[in-house]
Amino acid sequence: MNIKQTVTDLNHLLNHSTIKTNEPLNKYTYTETGGPADLYITVHDIDDAAAVIKYCHENHVPVTYLGNGSNIIIRDGGIRGVVLNVLELNTMSEENNIISAGSGCPIIDVSRYAKELSLTGLEFACGIPGSVGGAIYMNAGAYGGEVKDCLLDVTVIDTSGNIFTLTTDELELDYRKSAIQENDYVVVEARFKMEHGSIEEITAMMDDLTNRRESKQPLEYPSCGSVFQRPPGNFAGKLIQDAGLQGYRVGGVEVSKKHAGFMVNVDRGTASDYETLISHVQDVIFEKFNVHLNREVRIIGESL
Ligand SMILES: Cc1cc2nc3c(=O)[nH]c(=O)nc-3n(C[C@H](O)[C@H](O)[C@H](O)COP(=O)(O)OP(=O)(O)OC[C@H]3O[C@@H](n4cnc5c(N)ncnc54)[C@H](O)[C@@H]3O)c2cc1C
Known part of the structure:
Protein backbone atom coordinates (compact mmCIF):
# COMPACT_ATOMS: atom_id res chain seq x y z
CA MET A 1 0.00 0.00 0.00
CA ASN A 2 1.23 3.48 -0.87
CA ILE A 3 0.22 5.32 2.30
CA LYS A 4 0.47 8.84 0.87
CA GLN A 5 -1.64 7.97 -2.18
CA THR A 6 -4.23 6.15 -0.05
CA VAL A 7 -4.59 9.19 2.23
CA THR A 8 -5.02 11.50 -0.78
CA ASP A 9 -7.63 9.20 -2.36
CA LEU A 10 -9.57 8.76 0.87
CA ASN A 11 -9.53 12.47 1.67
CA HIS A 12 -11.27 13.03 -1.68
CA LEU A 13 -13.85 10.33 -1.00
CA LEU A 14 -14.77 11.08 2.61
CA ASN A 15 -16.99 13.84 3.91
CA HIS A 16 -16.87 13.74 7.69
CA SER A 17 -13.98 11.54 8.70
CA THR A 18 -10.50 11.92 10.14
CA ILE A 19 -7.44 10.03 8.96
CA LYS A 20 -4.34 9.62 11.10
CA THR A 21 -1.10 7.99 9.95
CA ASN A 22 1.18 5.79 12.02
CA GLU A 23 -1.27 6.07 14.92
CA PRO A 24 -0.30 4.20 18.15
CA LEU A 25 -3.11 1.80 19.03
CA ASN A 26 -2.27 1.24 22.71
CA LYS A 27 -4.38 4.27 23.54
CA TYR A 28 -7.45 2.59 22.06
CA THR A 29 -7.23 -0.78 23.82
CA TYR A 30 -8.21 -1.75 27.35
CA THR A 31 -4.98 -3.71 27.79
CA GLU A 32 -3.06 -0.56 26.80
CA THR A 33 -0.97 -2.58 24.35
CA GLY A 34 -0.61 -2.39 20.58
CA GLY A 35 1.77 -0.91 18.02
CA PRO A 36 0.79 1.62 15.33
CA ALA A 37 -1.80 1.47 12.55
CA ASP A 38 -0.60 2.58 9.12
CA LEU A 39 -3.89 4.49 8.81
CA TYR A 40 -6.42 5.05 11.57
CA ILE A 41 -9.72 6.32 10.23
CA THR A 42 -12.60 7.57 12.36
CA VAL A 43 -15.80 7.78 10.34
CA HIS A 44 -18.73 9.95 11.35
CA ASP A 45 -21.42 8.47 9.10
CA ILE A 46 -22.38 5.17 7.52
CA ASP A 47 -21.76 6.33 3.95
CA ASP A 48 -18.16 7.21 4.81
CA ALA A 49 -17.70 3.79 6.44
CA ALA A 50 -18.99 2.11 3.26
CA ALA A 51 -16.77 4.33 1.09
CA VAL A 52 -13.62 3.38 3.06
CA ILE A 53 -14.44 -0.33 2.87
CA LYS A 54 -15.23 -0.22 -0.86
CA TYR A 55 -12.04 1.72 -1.61
CA CYS A 56 -9.93 -0.70 0.43
CA HIS A 57 -11.57 -3.71 -1.23
CA GLU A 58 -10.91 -2.35 -4.71
CA ASN A 59 -7.32 -1.39 -3.89
CA HIS A 60 -6.41 -4.50 -1.88
CA VAL A 61 -5.82 -2.55 1.31
CA PRO A 62 -6.51 -4.66 4.42
CA VAL A 63 -9.14 -3.21 6.81
CA THR A 64 -9.44 -4.00 10.52
CA TYR A 65 -12.45 -2.92 12.58
CA LEU A 66 -11.97 -1.61 16.09
CA GLY A 67 -14.72 -0.98 18.60
CA ASN A 68 -14.02 0.03 22.18
CA GLY A 69 -10.92 -2.18 22.31
CA SER A 70 -12.10 -4.12 25.38
CA ASN A 71 -11.77 -7.62 23.93
CA ILE A 72 -8.73 -7.31 21.78
CA ILE A 73 -4.96 -7.56 22.06
CA ILE A 74 -3.15 -5.77 19.26
CA ARG A 75 0.37 -7.04 18.79
CA ASP A 76 3.34 -4.74 19.39
CA GLY A 77 4.16 -4.34 15.66
CA GLY A 78 0.70 -2.85 15.06
CA ILE A 79 -1.62 -3.22 12.07
CA ARG A 80 -0.84 -2.77 8.40
CA GLY A 81 -3.42 -1.11 6.21
CA VAL A 82 -6.46 0.66 7.60
CA VAL A 83 -7.93 0.45 11.09
CA LEU A 84 -11.52 1.63 10.89
CA ASN A 85 -13.11 3.11 13.99
CA VAL A 86 -16.91 3.35 13.93
CA LEU A 87 -17.33 4.70 17.47
CA GLU A 88 -18.68 8.04 16.21
CA LEU A 89 -21.77 6.24 14.89
CA ASN A 90 -23.30 6.72 18.29
CA THR A 91 -26.87 7.97 18.22
CA MET A 92 -29.69 6.28 20.18
CA SER A 93 -33.46 6.51 19.86
CA GLU A 94 -36.56 4.58 20.93
CA GLU A 95 -39.93 3.88 19.36
CA ASN A 96 -42.53 1.28 20.39
CA ASN A 97 -40.12 -0.33 22.87
CA ILE A 98 -37.50 -0.78 20.15
CA ILE A 99 -34.15 0.90 20.79
CA SER A 100 -32.02 1.80 17.76
CA ALA A 101 -28.35 2.36 18.52
CA GLY A 102 -25.34 3.17 16.39
CA SER A 103 -22.54 0.62 16.54
CA GLY A 104 -20.32 3.04 18.45
CA CYS A 105 -22.66 3.48 21.41
CA PRO A 106 -21.22 1.91 24.54
CA ILE A 107 -23.53 -1.05 25.33
CA ILE A 108 -23.46 0.24 28.95
CA ASP A 109 -25.11 3.48 27.74
CA VAL A 110 -27.77 1.55 25.83
CA SER A 111 -28.48 -0.45 28.97
CA ARG A 112 -28.82 2.80 31.01
CA TYR A 113 -30.98 4.42 28.31
CA ALA A 114 -33.31 1.40 28.45
CA LYS A 115 -33.52 1.75 32.23
CA GLU A 116 -34.49 5.43 31.95
CA LEU A 117 -37.33 4.38 29.65
CA SER A 118 -38.40 1.54 32.03
CA LEU A 119 -37.45 -1.02 29.39
CA THR A 120 -36.12 -4.37 30.50
CA GLY A 121 -33.83 -6.86 28.70
CA LEU A 122 -30.41 -5.21 28.68
CA GLU A 123 -29.69 -5.13 32.42
CA PHE A 124 -27.03 -7.86 32.01
CA ALA A 125 -24.98 -5.48 29.79
CA CYS A 126 -24.71 -2.69 32.38
CA GLY A 127 -21.04 -3.48 33.10
CA ILE A 128 -19.76 -4.73 29.73
CA PRO A 129 -17.29 -2.09 28.49
CA GLY A 130 -17.75 -2.77 24.75
CA SER A 131 -19.48 -0.91 21.93
CA VAL A 132 -22.75 -2.09 20.39
CA GLY A 133 -20.78 -3.35 17.35
CA GLY A 134 -18.27 -5.27 19.47
CA ALA A 135 -21.03 -6.69 21.66
CA ILE A 136 -22.87 -8.06 18.63
CA TYR A 137 -19.68 -9.37 17.03
CA MET A 138 -18.94 -11.34 20.23
CA ASN A 139 -22.57 -11.97 21.25
CA ALA A 140 -21.45 -10.51 24.57
CA GLY A 141 -23.15 -11.78 27.68
CA ALA A 142 -23.03 -11.81 31.45
CA TYR A 143 -24.95 -13.18 34.43
CA GLY A 144 -27.24 -15.37 32.31
CA GLY A 145 -28.10 -12.77 29.65
CA GLU A 146 -26.64 -12.31 26.18
CA VAL A 147 -27.07 -9.89 23.28
CA LYS A 148 -28.94 -12.56 21.31
CA ASP A 149 -31.87 -12.41 23.80
CA CYS A 150 -33.07 -8.95 22.82
CA LEU A 151 -31.50 -8.18 19.44
CA LEU A 152 -34.01 -7.54 16.65
CA ASP A 153 -31.79 -6.80 13.67
CA VAL A 154 -28.48 -5.29 12.63
CA THR A 155 -27.33 -3.08 9.78
CA VAL A 156 -23.97 -4.16 8.41
CA ILE A 157 -21.56 -3.34 5.61
CA ASP A 158 -19.96 -6.21 3.72
CA THR A 159 -16.39 -6.29 2.44
CA SER A 160 -17.46 -4.77 -0.92
CA GLY A 161 -19.12 -1.78 0.76
CA ASN A 162 -22.78 -2.91 0.43
CA ILE A 163 -25.08 -1.83 3.28
CA PHE A 164 -27.91 -4.19 4.34
CA THR A 165 -29.87 -5.47 7.33
CA LEU A 166 -29.70 -8.93 8.91
CA THR A 167 -32.20 -10.42 11.35
CA THR A 168 -31.04 -11.96 14.61
CA ASP A 169 -31.61 -15.46 13.14
CA GLU A 170 -29.39 -14.64 10.17
CA LEU A 171 -26.62 -13.60 12.57
CA GLU A 172 -26.39 -17.19 13.97
CA LEU A 173 -25.54 -15.91 17.43
CA ASP A 174 -24.08 -18.46 19.81
CA TYR A 175 -21.71 -18.44 22.79
CA ARG A 176 -19.28 -15.60 21.87
CA LYS A 177 -19.97 -16.27 18.19
CA SER A 178 -21.77 -14.56 15.30
CA ALA A 179 -21.94 -14.73 11.53
CA ILE A 180 -20.32 -11.27 11.55
CA GLN A 181 -17.03 -12.99 12.42
CA GLU A 182 -16.91 -15.36 9.43
CA ASN A 183 -18.21 -12.83 6.93
CA ASP A 184 -16.09 -9.91 8.05
CA TYR A 185 -19.09 -7.57 8.14
CA VAL A 186 -18.86 -4.31 10.03
CA VAL A 187 -21.87 -3.54 12.22
CA VAL A 188 -23.07 0.05 11.87
CA GLU A 189 -26.45 -0.01 13.64
CA ALA A 190 -28.59 -2.33 15.72
CA ARG A 191 -32.15 -2.52 17.00
CA PHE A 192 -33.02 -4.08 20.34
CA LYS A 193 -36.53 -5.33 21.10
CA MET A 194 -37.28 -4.54 24.73
CA GLU A 195 -40.15 -5.23 27.13
CA HIS A 196 -41.81 -2.72 29.38
CA GLY A 197 -40.79 -3.29 33.02
CA SER A 198 -40.60 -1.73 36.45
CA ILE A 199 -37.87 0.90 36.76
CA GLU A 200 -37.33 -0.08 40.42
CA GLU A 201 -36.70 -3.72 39.49
CA ILE A 202 -34.47 -2.78 36.55
CA THR A 203 -32.44 -0.42 38.77
CA ALA A 204 -32.15 -3.02 41.55
CA MET A 205 -30.93 -5.65 39.10
CA MET A 206 -28.35 -3.30 37.56
CA ASP A 207 -27.10 -2.18 40.98
CA ASP A 208 -26.74 -5.80 42.06
CA LEU A 209 -24.79 -6.77 38.91
CA THR A 210 -22.54 -3.71 39.27
CA ASN A 211 -21.75 -4.60 42.89
CA ARG A 212 -20.96 -8.20 41.94
CA ARG A 213 -18.65 -7.03 39.16
CA GLU A 214 -16.85 -4.45 41.30
CA SER A 215 -16.30 -6.89 44.15
CA LYS A 216 -14.98 -9.74 41.94
CA GLN A 217 -13.16 -8.14 39.00
CA PRO A 218 -9.82 -6.25 39.01
CA LEU A 219 -11.33 -3.16 37.41
CA GLU A 220 -8.54 -0.96 38.76
CA TYR A 221 -6.05 -2.40 36.19
CA PRO A 222 -5.97 -2.48 32.40
CA SER A 223 -7.23 -5.86 31.12
CA CYS A 224 -9.34 -7.45 28.40
CA GLY A 225 -11.89 -9.04 30.73
CA SER A 226 -12.08 -12.84 30.72
CA VAL A 227 -9.21 -14.07 28.58
CA PHE A 228 -10.67 -17.54 27.97
CA GLN A 229 -14.05 -18.94 27.03
CA ARG A 230 -15.90 -21.11 29.48
CA PRO A 231 -14.86 -24.74 28.82
CA PRO A 232 -17.85 -27.15 28.74
CA GLY A 233 -18.94 -28.03 32.29
CA ASN A 234 -16.23 -25.92 33.89
CA PHE A 235 -14.97 -22.39 34.52
C1 LIG B 1 -13.25 -5.30 32.56
C2 LIG B 1 -13.92 -6.04 31.42
C3 LIG B 1 -15.08 -6.76 31.67
C4 LIG B 1 -15.70 -7.46 30.62
N1 LIG B 1 -16.85 -8.15 30.89
C5 LIG B 1 -17.47 -8.82 29.88
C6 LIG B 1 -18.67 -9.57 30.11
O1 LIG B 1 -19.20 -9.61 31.21
N2 LIG B 1 -19.22 -10.23 29.07
C7 LIG B 1 -18.68 -10.22 27.83
O2 LIG B 1 -19.24 -10.83 26.92
N3 LIG B 1 -17.54 -9.53 27.57
C8 LIG B 1 -16.93 -8.85 28.55
N4 LIG B 1 -15.78 -8.15 28.30
C9 LIG B 1 -15.19 -8.19 26.94
C10 LIG B 1 -15.69 -7.08 26.00
O3 LIG B 1 -16.14 -5.94 26.71
C11 LIG B 1 -16.81 -7.57 25.07
O4 LIG B 1 -16.41 -8.70 24.32
C12 LIG B 1 -17.27 -6.47 24.10
O5 LIG B 1 -18.40 -6.92 23.44
C13 LIG B 1 -16.20 -6.08 23.09
O6 LIG B 1 -16.64 -4.90 22.42
P1 LIG B 1 -15.60 -3.80 21.88
O7 LIG B 1 -16.39 -2.73 21.25
O8 LIG B 1 -14.69 -3.40 22.97
O9 LIG B 1 -14.86 -4.65 20.79
P2 LIG B 1 -13.29 -4.63 20.41
O10 LIG B 1 -12.50 -5.15 21.55
O11 LIG B 1 -12.92 -3.30 19.87
O12 LIG B 1 -13.27 -5.70 19.26
C14 LIG B 1 -13.56 -7.06 19.50
C15 LIG B 1 -13.87 -7.72 18.16
O13 LIG B 1 -15.07 -7.16 17.66
C16 LIG B 1 -14.86 -6.63 16.36
N5 LIG B 1 -15.71 -5.44 16.23
C17 LIG B 1 -15.75 -4.36 17.06
N6 LIG B 1 -16.65 -3.48 16.62
C18 LIG B 1 -17.16 -3.99 15.48
C19 LIG B 1 -18.14 -3.56 14.56
N7 LIG B 1 -18.77 -2.39 14.68
N8 LIG B 1 -18.44 -4.38 13.51
C20 LIG B 1 -17.81 -5.58 13.36
N9 LIG B 1 -16.87 -6.03 14.20
C21 LIG B 1 -16.56 -5.25 15.24
C22 LIG B 1 -13.39 -6.31 16.27
O14 LIG B 1 -12.93 -6.36 14.93
C23 LIG B 1 -12.79 -7.44 17.12
O15 LIG B 1 -12.57 -8.61 16.35
C24 LIG B 1 -15.15 -7.44 29.33
C25 LIG B 1 -13.96 -6.71 29.09
C26 LIG B 1 -13.37 -6.01 30.12
C27 LIG B 1 -12.12 -5.21 29.84
Missing part, protein backbone atom coordinates in the same frame (compact mmCIF):
# COMPACT_ATOMS: atom_id res chain seq x y z
CA ALA A 236 -11.64 -21.12 33.19
CA GLY A 237 -11.09 -18.95 36.29
CA LYS A 238 -11.64 -21.91 38.64
CA LEU A 239 -9.16 -24.13 36.74
CA ILE A 240 -6.55 -21.35 36.70
CA GLN A 241 -7.06 -20.72 40.42
CA ASP A 242 -6.84 -24.45 41.21
CA ALA A 243 -3.61 -24.67 39.20
CA GLY A 244 -2.09 -22.03 41.51
CA LEU A 245 -1.47 -19.60 38.68
CA GLN A 246 -2.84 -16.44 40.28
CA GLY A 247 -0.10 -13.84 40.45
CA TYR A 248 2.01 -15.67 37.81
CA ARG A 249 3.69 -12.95 35.80
CA VAL A 250 5.34 -12.48 32.39
CA GLY A 251 6.96 -9.05 31.95
CA GLY A 252 4.37 -6.53 33.07
CA VAL A 253 1.29 -8.78 32.76
CA GLU A 254 0.03 -11.12 35.45
CA VAL A 255 -2.84 -13.49 36.16
CA SER A 256 -5.07 -11.40 38.42
CA LYS A 257 -4.93 -12.24 42.11
CA LYS A 258 -8.53 -11.03 42.41
CA HIS A 259 -10.10 -12.97 39.49
CA ALA A 260 -8.08 -15.78 37.92
CA GLY A 261 -9.90 -15.44 34.57
CA PHE A 262 -8.42 -11.97 34.06
CA MET A 263 -4.86 -11.01 33.06
CA VAL A 264 -3.94 -7.53 34.19
CA ASN A 265 -1.36 -5.15 32.83
CA VAL A 266 0.34 -4.13 36.07
CA ASP A 267 3.58 -2.61 34.79
CA ARG A 268 3.73 -1.43 31.18
CA GLY A 269 3.22 -4.96 29.85
CA THR A 270 3.31 -5.63 26.11
CA ALA A 271 1.13 -7.67 23.79
CA SER A 272 4.02 -10.14 23.64
CA ASP A 273 3.85 -10.51 27.45
CA TYR A 274 0.12 -11.23 27.12
CA GLU A 275 0.64 -13.85 24.41
CA THR A 276 3.40 -15.62 26.34
CA LEU A 277 1.31 -15.64 29.53
CA ILE A 278 -1.78 -16.91 27.67
CA SER A 279 0.20 -19.81 26.13
CA HIS A 280 1.73 -20.68 29.50
CA VAL A 281 -1.66 -20.80 31.20
CA GLN A 282 -3.09 -22.92 28.37
CA ASP A 283 -0.16 -25.37 28.65
CA VAL A 284 -0.41 -25.70 32.44
CA ILE A 285 -4.19 -26.21 32.40
CA PHE A 286 -3.90 -28.84 29.67
CA GLU A 287 -1.12 -30.65 31.54
CA LYS A 288 -2.92 -30.59 34.89
CA PHE A 289 -6.56 -31.09 33.89
CA ASN A 290 -6.49 -32.22 30.26
CA VAL A 291 -8.69 -29.24 29.35
CA HIS A 292 -7.92 -26.94 26.43
CA LEU A 293 -8.75 -23.31 27.17
CA ASN A 294 -9.94 -21.47 24.07
CA ARG A 295 -9.29 -17.77 23.97
CA GLU A 296 -12.19 -15.37 24.18
CA VAL A 297 -9.97 -12.34 23.54
CA ARG A 298 -9.05 -11.63 19.90
CA ILE A 299 -5.34 -11.25 19.11
CA ILE A 300 -4.51 -9.39 15.91
CA GLY A 301 -1.71 -7.50 14.20
CA GLU A 302 2.01 -8.03 13.67
CA SER A 303 4.67 -8.99 16.18
CA LEU A 304 7.76 -6.84 16.47
